[in-house]
Amino acid sequence: MSATDSPVSSNFIRHIIAEDLAAAKNNGRVATRFPPEPNGYLHIGHAKSICLNFTLAAENNGTCNLRFDDTNPEKESVEYMESIERDVAWLGFQWAGKYHASDYFETLYDYAVQLIMQGQAYVDSSTPEQMRLDRGTLTEPGKPSPDRDRPIEENLDLFQRMRAGEFADGQYVLRAKIDMASPNINMRDPAIYRIRRAHHHRTGDAWCIYPMYDYTHCLSDMLEGITHSICTLEFEDHRPLYDWVLDELKTPCHPQQIEFARLQLEYTIVSKRKLLQLVTEKHVTGWDDPRMPTISGLRRAGVPPEAIRDFCERIGVTKKNSWIEMSFLETCIRDNLNDNALRAMAVLRPLPVVITNWEDGKSETYQIANHPQKPEMGSREVAFGKVILIEQDDFMENPPKDFKRLVPGGEVRLRGSYVIKCEEVIKDAAGNVVELRCSYDPATLGKNPEGRKVKGVIHWVSEQHALPAEIRLYDRLFSHPNPDTLDNFLDGINPDSLEVLTDARVEASLANATPDTRYQFERTGYFCADSVDSKPGKLVFNRTVTLRDSWGK
Incomplete structure (x- = not known):
């Protein structure tokens, strides 16, 4: 899907542009621009401005420039410029021209x-x-x-x-x-x-x-022939100065400045100064840490650009400042990944299960669909053997009444495979469960025989065929809904924003997982191979988002 394929909602800026076109203002042209200062990495708030400016231009057969406001050399760098270009392109947009305030x-x-x-x-x-x-x-x-x-x-x-x-x-x-x-x-x-x-x-x-x-911006807009200079609401009081400079200089054209409410997202900060502090004081690993609200952080976490564009369109454009719940962004991400992510099985905290009536040394393979609703996404080969691994949480010795997974003497279906029954629980000297011994029913491969009811279904991997992987369970960086209101915003950092699991196992089909490939680890969450650290032989997966909103529960 291209950047302009999503359904669009009406807003007051679209109305202004429509009226201008109807009146043949600006000779029927629409020209916008995205003018970031290259003094840091772009964040989710910039994404709203990027999507708005480029989409308004595209849907009116206009142009949108990328212009770097590089008038403060003490804080700017080529690194930031290059990151901005990557982010805009990754979001799916192509600028008509690339300019710099320093050009002028x-x-x-x-x-x-x-x-x-x-x-x-x-x-x-x-x-x-x-x-x-x-x-x-x-x-x-x-x-x-x-x-x-x-x-x-x-x-x-x-x-x-x-x-x-x-x-x-x-x-x-x-x-x-x-x-x-x-x-x-x-x-x-x-x-x-x-x-x-x-x-x-x-x-x-x-x-x-x-x-x-303020002096540079209006003249740069004018020199590029911008028709609609779209800014966030804090520039509303600066508009008289914008107009004064252009009027007093009697410039050949006079762009119209229009202000909209900036994106305010809960559990997030978007101050570049504070984001830089998080980086320099090593509260995060860098600007692209998957917990950061930067576009590069979202990309590394595995968030699809389409989900960000969908989010920016769905929150709308208004003149009134308001707070957007983080869960809404997460919903947009889940909606996209649910439709488009490949399925795979991964066991994050493995518990060995020995299949006692399975022949030693025997293994078999079968095909499982990569997406249950999309046959065009193909299938993958999954292996089964004498010892499988399940999640520790999928077994309980003394379960509550509504527990539908594996219990002593109970049965459960393995996703896409057989029904197994727990026959014996092996513990260590401290009383910890270290192994289960189960039997399998060969008549249950992919089906329940008539009269047989097995309610629970769990995921698994074959110990012999599974690959080791590091799993990084990322969560919200802040546990306070508005860390900017704290005396020290660092006090709002979530101490549980990252948990690293080093003993996880994933199915063999992920051996060559690439950073651009997103997965739903069945029953676990959405994940993406880390773009920096993951490679064949050393797999690292970042959690993009959980399967459902469980924050605060």
């Missing part, structure tokens, strides 16, 4: 000079602390800087010398000259350029002044 540095500088010449920008020597004090409050107007009425010629000279590197970092900034009494604090002469001596990963040391985001 010379043009942005020229526009800043134009603002100075129009008397709408000035060089200010105020310290950051003084600027904050002079900005005023929501109820009090700001105080003009003493430099606000600096002559145009002097502003031009100082700005050129800022670029030439004559001044120390922070000694001057270039500010837009708007309205220090504006009720919108963003319009109180915001800084649009600052001095910062930092090596840029694309422009090197060619620049020591860098433009601010």
Whole structure:
């Protein structure tokens, strides 16, 4: 399924675009963009923006650009840029063009000079602390800087010398000259350029002044011919500045900024600063740890990109902030994997079962469907032998009344195989069950003979043919529904977010499991071979999600 094949729901942005097309606005064009800052890995919140921007463009025969907002070289890197490209492509989208804000540095500088010449920008020597004090409050107007009425010629000279590197970092900034009494604090002469001596990963040391985001963003949109600049809701108060820059410069086109509510997902943080802290302090193994809400973490966990796109479509697009339950994302993942994941058998905590009436050295094989509802997905060969392995939890000596698995003297069906009966329980000196001895009924292969009722069905593997595997049982990284509300978000970390099982056994068909192949381990959960650590001869599987929502139960 392509990125645009899923059913779409109506939302207010789709309505705006439809009205614009009906009115032949923008010459009937739709052009959007996804503009991440390359200062970290993308997370599930970015996925919503990616899906929205690319899908809106695709369904209106438009274009969507990938643009890196690389105006803060101290926090940005090529590694982050490459990870962003991988994530967008993995989600199923292809950008019409790939751009960088740094592509426009010379043009942005020229526009800043134009603002100075129009008397709408000035060089200010105020310290950051003084600027904050002079900005005023929501109820009090700001105080003009003493430099606000600096002559145009002097502003031009100082700005050129800022670029030439004559001044120390922070000694001057270039500010837009708007309205220090504006009720919108963003319009109180915001800084649009600052001095910062930092090596840029694309422009090197060619620049020591860098433009601010609000100034850069609108002009980058304009230069690329963007028609609808879709942002999250926190930029709503910045829209007047977006429009002011374009209006005062009389640019050839004027993109329309539209804001929507960002994704807020329970049991998750999406602050790049906090995500970086989790990585640097080794609370996780990296940005792609399967517990991380990053797109690379979700990918490594085995989450299908289609499930993320489905999730983003189903939660909708609104103007009102709201919290999405983690269980809803997990439901979207399960829905997709239930339809598309191959089936296999894996025993996570093995208990040996000796089939006493099975001939020593004998083994047999039979075919089991890879998916019970999809014959087109084929079948696999499963071997049966003298000793099989079952889950420890599938046997109880003193079971509750509704226990339908194996008990002393009881029968159970082996998935796709025979009915076995527990004849003897072997224990060690400490009283722990270490082995079961069972008989099998040769007349029950794949069926119940007439009059025979066996309710329980369990999974198993042949000890002789099974492969050793490491199973990583990942769970939610946080046990608190909103860790950002804690004094220290690290206090919300779930101590049981990862359990590693090193003695698991999986059926032989998984010998060459690839990271892109997802499995339902029957009766256990959905898993994917780890993209970093798993290889033939050393299998490692990550749990993507449990078979059903059992959180908190």
